[in-house]
């Protein structure tokens with residue numbers, strides 16, 4: 001029992017092969033590795049191999065503050081975490097209606113919406129966002 005909820009197993013619902021801990025789920029699993037690789041190609045910026053969740057959250061500290069790139073990366077990393085969590089919960093509670101194939105597009109859209117609402121302007125251009133998000137501001 002965990003917080004009153006019966007835990008039937010601790011195996012990752014996305015691969016059914018490894019125990020689900022936060023590092024596996026968000027960073028190291030096949031699904032999440034593929035997502036981070038796709039994000040890396042999209043932002044045209046090499047994402048390092050992280051050894052912990054904390055390293056992922058602190059990664060943008062080492063990114064130069066040029067053209068708000070640090071803020072943009074922080075928003076994108078948050079969007080990746082949020083969408084992997086959504087995918088995991090969809091597999092557990094929602095019959096997997098939110099699919100692996102939806103995750104990347106959802107990351108891009110959510111991060112754009114968060115950027116848009118944060119800056120309260122029309123500065124953030126959707127076309128630029130799709131092609132070169134780190135130069136979107």
Ligand SMILES: [Zn+2]
Nearest residue numbers: 012014015029
């Ligand atoms: Zn897994």
